[in-house]
Amino acid sequence: MLSLHMPTPERWLKQVEDHLDLLLIDHAHCEKKAAGVAMNLLFSYVEHAELTRAMTEIVQEELDHFHQVRAIIDRRGIRFYKLSPSAYGAKLHELVQKQEPQRAVDRLLVAGLIEARSCERFGLLRDRLADRELAEFYGSLFESEARHHSTYVRLAKNFLSEDAVRERLAELAEAEGRIIEFGEQQPRMHS
Amino acid sequence: MLSLHMPTPERWLKQVEDHLDLLLIDHAHCEKKAAGVAMNLLFSYVEHAELTRAMTEIVQEELDHFHQVRAIIDRRGIRFYKLSPSAYGAKLHELVQKQEPQRAVDRLLVAGLIEARSCERFGLLRDRLADRELAEFYGSLFESEARHHSTYVRLAKNFLSEDAVRERLAELAEAEGRIIEFGEQQPRMHS
Numbered sequence: 119m120l121s122l123h124m125p126t127p128e129r130w131l132k133q134v135e136d137h138l139d140l141l142l143i144d145h146a147h148c149e150k151k152a153a154g155v156a157m158n159l160l161f162s163y164v165e166h167a168e169l170t171r172a173m174t175e176i177v178q179e180e181l182d183h184f185h186q187v188r189a190i191i192d193r194r195g196i197r198f199y200k201l202s203p204s205a206y207g208a209k210l211h212e213l214v215q216k217q218e219p220q221r222a223v224d225r226l227l228v229a230g231l232i233e234a235r236s237c238e239r240f241g242l243l244r245d246r247l248a249d250r251e252l253a254e255f256y257g258s259l260f261e262s263e264a265r266h267h268s269t270y271v272r273l274a275k276n277f278l279s280e281d282a283v284r285e286r287l288a289e290l291a292e293a294e295g296r297i298i299e300f301g302e303q304q305p306r307m308h309s
Numbered sequence: 310m311l312s313l314h315m316p317t318p319e320r321w322l323k324q325v326e327d328h329l330d331l332l333l334i335d336h337a338h339c340e341k342k343a344a345g346v347a348m349n350l351l352f353s354y355v356e357h358a359e360l361t362r363a364m365t366e367i368v369q370e371e372l373d374h375f376h377q378v379r380a381i382i383d384r385r386g387i388r389f390y391k392l393s394p395s396a397y398g399a400k401l402h403e404l405v406q407k408q409e410p411q412r413a414v415d416r417l418l419v420a421g422l423i424e425a426r427s428c429e430r431f432g433l434l435r436d437r438l439a440d441r442e443l444a445e446f447y448g449s450l451f452e453s454e455a456r457h458h459s460t461y462v463r464l465a466k467n468f469l470s471e472d473a474v475r476e477r478l479a480e481l482a483e484a485e486g487r488i489i490e491f492g493e494q495q496p497r498m499h500s
Contacts, residue, residue, distance in 0.1 A: 150355060157348050157368075164341060165389055167379065174372045177348075181365045188358065198356055 120234035120267050121287055123295035130239070130301070130309065131246055137305040138249060139196045144306045146187040147201055148236070152266075153180035155229050163222060168276065172269050179262055190255065206308035207232065209297045213290060219277040220286075226277075227287050230270030231294045235308060237263035311425035311458050312478055314486035321430070321492070321500065322437055328496040329440060330387045335497045337378040338392055339427070343457075344371035346420050354413060359467065363460050370453055381446065397499035398423065400488045404481060410468040411477075417468075418478050421461030422485045426499060428454035 134141045153176070160173035191198050210232065214224040237260060244257035274283045302309035325332045344367070351364035382389050401423065405415040428451060435448035465474045493500035 147355070150352065153368075154348060154352060157345060160372075161341065161345060164338070164391065167383070170379070171376065174376065177344075177372065178369055181351075181368065185362065185365065188361070192358070200355065 120237055120264060121231065121271070121291050122234050122238060123288075123291040124299060126235075126239055126242060126298065127301070131242060133309060134305045134307075135247065138247075138252065139194070140201075140305055141307060142187060142191050142194075142196065142252075143198060143201055144204070146184055146191060146198065147203065148307050149180050149184035149187060151203065151207065152229075152232070152236075153177045153184065155232075156180065159225060159229070162225075166276065169273050172273060176266055176269065179266075183259060183262075186255070186259075190252075204302050204304065204306035204308045206297060206302070206306075210290075210294060213293055222277040223274045223283060223286055224290070226270045226274040227283070227290050230267045230274070230287075231290055232308070233263045233267040233270065235294065235298065237267060239307065311428055311455060312422065312462070312482050313425050313429060314479075314482040315490060317426075317430055317433060317489065318492070322433060324500060325496045325498075326438065329438075329443065330385070331392075331496055332498060333378060333382050333385075333387065333443075334389060334392050335395070337375055337382060337389065338394065339498050340371050340375035340378060342394065342398065343420075343423070343427075344368045344375065346423075347371065350416060350420070353416075357467065360464050363464060367457055367460065370457075374450060374453070377446070377450075381443075395493050395495065395497035395499045397488060397493070397497070401481075401485060404484055413468040414465045414474060414477055415481070417461045417465040418474070418481050421458045421465070421478075422481055423499070424454045424457040424461065426485065426489065428458060430498065 156173040156176040160170050160177070163169045188198065210228045214228060215221050240256040240260045240263060244253050244260060247253040247256070271283065271287065274287075278286070298308075347364040347367040351361050351368070354360045379389065401419045405419060406412050431447040431451045431454060435444050435451060438444040438447070462474065462478065465478075469477070489499075
């Protein structure tokens with residue numbers, strides 16, 4: 119699905135469904151982080167008009183999602199606080215090459231894979247959560263994550279050939295799959 | 310005007326009016342930077358709901374302005390490229406204190422002073438530029454910069470008392486005035 123090399127293991131849903139408050143707090147931070155990643159890409163490739171327009175849209179949508187999650191958190195009376203991120207993002211960013219244009223491609227594809235994984239997990243939460251309000255909320259975010267994934271992969275093709283991008287996406291997706299398989303002890307959106 | 314301690318010296322307009330292409334390129338980067346500053350504040354004070362909502366609006370407006378400037382640059386057939394920023398922002402950020410909550414107040418007030426100076430200079434460009442298209446463009450941005458200034462000063466009052474904020478704003482505005490008086494060799498929006 120969406121270039122992902124392996125599906126989310128069944129244990130993830132078990133891990134998070136007893137910690138929905140924590141999942142929501144982590145999710146709000148993930149949306150903030152996703153806006154930050156798009157802003158950083160806009161800064162790095164500011165001469166590239168198509169990229170800056172796409173990043174502007176993603177920044178706006180991710181910040182909008184951040185506020186949507188915050189509203190649910192507030193409505194449920196959950197205290198929102200700073201939370202250390204899962205190791206998932208940092209592990210993926212270690213794979214980013216230093217040299218341009220490979221660096222641009224890797225940064226875009228890593229961002230695209232994170233969107234793909236979020237999309238897949240939002241689908242799981244939509245289909246399987248007993249908490250129907252949250253299930254519907256995650257269903258409502260599904261489409262935009264899939265669209266962001268496609269945007270990132272399309273933009274990567276401005277920096278290297280389609281074949282090179284496809285090949286690198288497969289490599290990174292395999293690495294992403296291994297990170298997901300390894301998992302994390304703390305229940306998080308990307309644990 | 311808008312807490313500014315001293316008006317822009319007459320030499321600035323002389324410095325930039327012969328370099329409008331460069332001014333536009335620098336201006337686009339300033340709008341990008343302003344969006345980045347608002348995003349950084351959102352990250353630093355993410356638990357603060359009012360601040361995150363205000364920063365989201367500012368991020369969106371500054372990115373919108375960035376694209377408006379880019380459109381003018383493209384229409385005029387000017388090549389857009391990365392440009393080293395003027396020393397103005399860096400000099401102001403040196404004044405930011407390390408300890409919270411003074412740090413939050415300083416970051417907000419410095420951002421507010423930059424908006425005030427931009428607002429003042431947009432007014433000058435509106436009133437004095439012979440290039441009427443640009444004069445009108447700068448006139449159209451005037452109001453949002455003034456509004457952003459007020460937003461930043463208002464938010465600072467969530468971190469320290471009104472009196473403390475007023476006093477610190479006067480100190481920082483005086484320092485900003487000295488930086489502007491000193492000036493810079495390269496023609497820039499904040500030279």
